[in-house]
Amino acid sequence: xxxxxxxxxxxxxxxxxxxxxxxxxxxxxxxxxxxxxxxxxxxxxxxxxxxxxxxxxxxxxxxxxxxxxxxxxxxxxxxxxxxxxxxxxxxxxxxxxxxxxxxxxxxxxxxxxxxxxxxxxxxxxxxxxxxxxxxxxxxxxxxxxxxxxxxxxxxxxxxxxxxxxxxxxxxxxxxxxxxxxxxxxxxxxxxxxxxxxxxxxxxxxxxxxxxxxxxxxxxxxxxxxxxxxxxxxxxxxxxxxxxxxxxxxxxxx
Amino acid sequence: xxxxxxxxxxxxxxxxxxxxxxxxxxxxxxxxxxxxxxxxxxxxxxxxxxxxxxxxxxxxxxxxxxxxxxxxxxxxxxxxxxxxxxxxxxxxxxxxxxxxxxxxxxxxxxxxxxxxxxxxxxxxxxxxxxxxxxxxxxxxxxxxxxxxxxxxxxxxxxxxxxxxxxxxxxxxxxxxxxxxxxxxxxxxxxxxxxxxxxxxxxxxxxxxxxxxxxxxxxxxxxxxxxxxxxxxxxxxxxxxxxxxxxxxxxxxxxxxxxxxxxxxxxxxxxxxxxxxxxxxxxxxxxxxxxxxxxxxxxxxxxxxxxxxxxxxx
Numbered sequence: 426x427x428x429x430x431x432x433x434x435x436x437x438x439x440x441x442x443x444x445x446x447x448x449x450x451x452x453x454x455x456x457x458x459x460x461x462x463x464x465x466x467x468x469x470x471x472x473x474x475x476x477x478x479x480x481x482x483x484x485x486x487x488x489x490x491x492x493x494x495x496x497x498x499x500x501x502x503x504x505x506x507x508x509x510x511x512x513x514x515x516x517x518x519x520x521x522x523x524x525x526x527x528x529x530x531x532x533x534x535x536x537x538x539x540x541x542x543x544x545x546x547x548x549x550x551x552x553x554x555x556x557x558x559x560x561x562x563x564x565x566x567x568x569x570x571x572x573x574x575x576x577x578x579x580x581x582x583x584x585x586x587x588x589x590x591x592x593x594x595x596x597x598x599x600x601x602x603x604x605x606x607x608x609x610x611x612x613x614x615x616x617x618x619x620x621x622x623x624x625x626x627x628x629x630x631x632x633x634x635x636x637x638x639x640x641x642x643x644x645x646x647x648x649x650x651x652x653x654x655x656x657x658x659x660x661x662x663x664x665x666x667x668x669x670x671x672x673x674x675x676x677x678x
Numbered sequence: 679x680x681x682x683x684x685x686x687x688x689x690x691x692x693x694x695x696x697x698x699x700x701x702x703x704x705x706x707x708x709x710x711x712x713x714x715x716x717x718x719x720x721x722x723x724x725x726x727x728x729x730x731x732x733x734x735x736x737x738x739x740x741x742x743x744x745x746x747x748x749x750x751x752x753x754x755x756x757x758x759x760x761x762x763x764x765x766x767x768x769x770x771x772x773x774x775x776x777x778x779x780x781x782x783x784x785x786x787x788x789x790x791x792x793x794x795x796x797x798x799x800x801x802x803x804x805x806x807x808x809x810x811x812x813x814x815x816x817x818x819x820x821x822x823x824x825x826x827x828x829x830x831x832x833x834x835x836x837x838x839x840x841x842x843x844x845x846x847x848x849x850x851x852x853x854x855x856x857x858x859x860x861x862x863x864x865x866x867x868x869x870x871x872x873x874x875x876x877x878x879x880x881x882x883x884x885x886x887x888x889x890x891x892x893x894x895x896x897x898x899x900x901x902x903x904x905x906x907x908x909x910x911x912x913x914x915x916x917x918x919x920x921x922x923x924x925x926x927x928x929x930x931x932x933x934x935x936x937x938x939x940x941x942x943x944x945x946x947x948x949x950x951x952x953x954x955x956x957x958x959x960x961x962x963x964x965x966x967x968x969x970x971x972x973x974x975x976x977x978x979x980x981x982x983x984x985x986x987x988x989x990x991x
Contacts, residue, residue, distance in 0.1 A: 574776050575806035579871055580796040580823035589823070593810040672809045673853025 455637060462640035463647070466633075470644060475629060480648065483614060483625040486542065490549030491610040495603065498554050502561025503587070516562070519555055527552030527613040531620060545617045545625075552613030553606035560602015564595035597668050604661045611653055626652075720788040721749040722907045723798075723875050728772060728782035730765065742768060744932035746782070750875075755901055755908045757918035759965060760928030761972035766911045769933065770877045773909065774800040786874060796820060799873040803880045805864040807852045813863050814839065814848035820871030838866040841900060858889035862896065869904060878910040882917070891949060894920055898946055915965060919958045920949050927964055930972040937964055 440460055447459040454462065470476040505511045505519070530551045534544040568591070576590030618627025626649055633641030668674065728746040731739050742765045750756050760766045771777040773784055775794040783790045786797055799820070807816050817835040826834075839845045842862040852860060861881050868876055882890045898921065901908055912918050918925045925939040939961055943953050 571802055571804055571806040572808065574800075575802065575808070576819075577794055578774055578776060578796075578800050579820040579867070580794075581819075582794075585823060589819075590808070594808070596810070668810075671851050671853075673851065 455639060458640040458643060463643045466638065466640040466644040467647070470629070470641065476645075476648065478624060479626045479629045479645075480652070482623070483618065483627070484652070486545060486618075486625060487549060487610055487614045490546045490614065491553055491607060493546070494550050494553040494557050494606060494610060497550075498557025498606065499561045499592070501554075502558040502563075503565055503591070505558065506562040506565035512562075519558055519562075523555045523559065527609065528616045528620075531617060540621060542623070545614065545621070545623060548617040549610050549614045553610035556602055556606035556609055557599075560599040560606070561595070563602070564598030565591065567598045568595045597672055597674065600661070600664055600668065603664075604657065607656060607661070608653070611649075611656075615649055721785075722752040722754070722787065723750040723773065723909065724748070724783075724785035724788070725769075725773070726783045726785065728769070728784070729780045730768060730772060730777075731780045741932040743772070743779070744934045746928075746933065746935055748926060748935060750907060750909060752907055753905050755910065755921060755923045756926060757910045757912060757922035757924070758926045758928060759912055759915055759918045759961065760933060761930045761965070761969045762913060763972050763975070764928045764930050764968065765933035766913075766928055767879050769928075770800060770879050770909065770911050773875075774798050774877055776800070796824065796871050797874040798877055799868040799871050799875075800877040800879060801861075801864050801868050801881050803883050805860045805881075807860060807863055807867070809852045811852075812848065813844065813850050813852065813855070816852070816863060817867045817870045819867060824871075834870055835866075838870045839863075841869070841903070842866045842896065856889070857885050858893055861885065861893060865897070865900065869900070869906070874907060876906050876908045878908060880912055881910075883912070883914070890917075894949065895946065897921065902945070915961045916949055916954065916958045919943075919954050919961060920947050920951075925961055927961060927968075930968040931975065936968070 444460050447454070447457055451457070458466075467476070501515075505515050527548050530548050531544070534547040538544040538547060572590055572594040573586070576586050581590050614625070615627040615630075617623075618625035619631050620627075622628055626645055630642055630645040630649075633639070633645060725746050725748040728743055729741070730743040731741045734740050746769065748756075758766050758769065768777065772779045775784075775791065775798065778793075785791070786795075791797070808819065811819065814832075814835050817838055818831045821831045821834060836845065836848070839848055842865055844859060844862055844866065847855065847859070847863075852863070855863065864881070865876075882893050885893065894917070900906075910918070910921060915925075919939075919941055922941055925941060927936045927939070928934065929936045939957070941957055943951070943957065947954055
């Protein structure tokens with residue numbers, strides 16, 4: 426209860442400061458929009474379905490892109506972790522590629538896939554694949570050996586061994602990597618959408634810029650933050666809590 | 679330089695005489711068991727000339743297990759004792775097929791087996807239960823891998839949980855159980871896979887004395903109720919004599935069968951029985967040399983080159 430009160434006070438103060446600065450009219454409204462201007466833009470955007478469509482399109486893309494990253498990343502990470510040759514060769518490459526912002530793939534993606542959704546998906550995958558791969562590799566190595574031995578001893582092999590033993594056993598060690606991969610995927614998606622007419626949130630944000638409507642720009646920014654926050658708070662926090670309950674791990678601070 | 683036996687790479691099998699195993703008396707055993715009252719011609723588990731050598735970091739070949747021969751009858755409870763580093767845990771991993779021997783054979787019912795098989799289930803010292811599954815799901819795991827239908831699986835799971843007195847904990851998670859309860863779940867999980875042989879790798883070593891005593895009683899009861907064949911590895915001679923029909927003593931590096939001691943004491947036994955203490959003394963006298971050798975090696979080498987199951991060249 427006390428925590429909730431602190432939250433309310435903090436955000437009310439932030440909003441108040443913003444309103445005050447806007448009301449003082451130090452800068453013209455088209456440079457520094459008011460909170461109610463942004464609220465109106467949000468209302469209008471949802472009213473004419475622009476934002477609903479944008480959210481749906483963006484979420485769909487990020488789910489597909491991130492989903493592919495998770496599947497590919499797990500296979501790659503498992504491969505790198507269990508094969509000495511791959512580890513020595515690919516391991517270093519993966520780490521160095523990690524430092525490349527995924528949007529750098531955009532020009533190539535355009536050439537390879539053309540001006541369409543696939544180019545965006547490619548950038549999203551390149552953004553999150555490496556995080557997932559590295560997390561999976563690390564998780565596979567940190568996972569106690571006894572789980573794999575016990576699983577094999579009880580008759581699990583091949584895909585069943587992976588699905589019923591290795592994957593759940595490494596989950597506590599890869600959940601933070603999965604979370605990081607999600608954050609990268611979401612950022613890469615918005616960046617890519619801003620560069621190309623695409624219906625998603627990124628494009629709606631750029632539309633605000635083109636119309637010189639800063640209220641709309643901020644409204645979309647808030648949406649992007651809110652979606653990131655909800656996914657993190659609901660999906661990943663839920664997953665972490667679930668793991669803590671089952672494994673009996675101390676809750677992370 | 680080192681007490682470990684270094685074998686030329688060309689000829690991994692040393693041509694030195696082996697210590698003859700003490701003659702095993704297959705006399706009548708105390709607890710009535712249909713399998714064990716009539717001696718069978720083919721043993722349930724046979725180890726024939728099992729060798730394991732591996733390469734150390736310095737490139738030498740180290741012999742860990744040296745021509746192990748062992749016959750275990752159906753329904754027999756065999757305990758393997760030896761000093762730490764003699765490769766007794768590794769031997770269980772070889773029998774389970776989790777690791778491959780350099781030469782020799784594992785036979786089940788007279789047929790050589792290769793690699794893993796659910797006819798031989800290993801129980802680890804650290805139980806190896808899956809924390810992401812409930813107790814019940816853990817017990818069902820082996821059956822699920824075999825493709826046993828769900829209803830049948832659950833029925834058997836409940837049966838085996840009752841056998842280890844954990845029926846109430848079906849829905850619990852592993853971390854909610856005590857150390858002794860975890861080992862009982864591990865035993866139920868192994869039994870539910872219906873193996874021919876239970877391989878137990880120092881399963882009670884990490885438990886406190888009271889819990890261990892209770893689990894000894896419980897294991898003895900489960901064994902006599904289910905008639906399973908058990909190969910039990912321990913460094914605790916008292917425990918071996920308290921549980922086993924026979925105690926097999928391994929030498930320190932390379933591991934060889936030094937001697938075998940039939941234990942013809944009436945069951946149920948207790949760790950405190952004077953007969954158990956007396957028999958343990960006899961085994962311990964022979965074990966002492968090996969322990970001294972292992973300690974000597976430890977002092978000389980500074981670091982004990984631990985032979986860990988699974989780290990094989």
